[in-house]
Amino acid sequence: MSHDIYKINPEFREIMPKEIIELEENATWAKNMDKPRGIKELPDTKELLEEHSLCAGCPEAAALRYVLSALPKPEDTIIVNSTGCTSLMFPHIALHTVHSLFGNQNAVASGIKRVLDWRFPDTQKDVVVLAGDGATVDIGLDYTLQSFFRQEKITTICFDNEVYANTGGQESGMTAKGQVFKMAPTGKKFDKVPMWELAKTSGCHYSVNMTASAPKAVAKAVREAILVAREIGPTYINLYTPCILEIGLSANEGLGEMKDQDKDRFASYKHVSPEAEEYLKKCKAEGLL
Ligand SMILES: Cc1ncc(C[n+]2csc(CCOP(=O)(O)OP(=O)(O)O)c2C)c(N)n1
């Protein structure tokens, strides 16, 4: 793979919408092909079309921009996605993505990673799963945990909005106790599943729980998780991206909600295995972090 793979076919360029051409020209990878790139470049770059089909103000859109800007090697990264609100964004970015059957994303990612390592033994390929809590922790939990047990060298990022948003508001295991949704009118009967701890006990070498309130912190976690997955083993990021629609907030209230939850259900949790810790020190010394 190379950067050219994202280029619009010259024969079709004339008929492409202006925003697609802008995406090609201004994506973070396009502007800084040979330079270090990251969250600092976000104001001048474009990872996601403004005309994406999420609700206005949905924190998932901002969070995806932070994640994409932090990828260490976007041209050699495959993002595996699953059905849900997150999947509405993937047709609007300029990166390699694979849409998998709902819940199967970690199984699909495992296969892709193994084949890429076999096919391109001399090139580092990063495989990142990005899906909602319904896909990652509810319906796909078996596949998620099995990929950790097998020590697959992939990073799993759960956009945890604590609800099945795309299907209109059913509760998931990640929903907070007592929470009522349109399609869960009696309220959640038990506590939120601490998936970040399950990830640790299931063999992840790096596991964090956080909100998407602070772009730099999200970018740091993404970069560290991907680097650890390259060399050591599976990594997990649980990222709160509230569904403002289902909890009755307006478009400008997502950030405030995330800041509130920084002190509550998403109070910072970070597990780094000793091997991963050692490796991250080396990465820092080499300027990769
Ligand atoms: C195999 C399969 N089962 C169920 C569905 C229905 N479905 C589509 S999106 C969705 C909910 C997604 O919830 P989540 O993963 O939490 O993502 P969100 O929409 O909240 O971002 C479900 C159950 C499906 N598309 N395919």
Ligand code: SF4
């Ligand atoms: S339904 Fe919720 S998660 Fe989905 S796009 Fe709207 S605000 Fe975002």
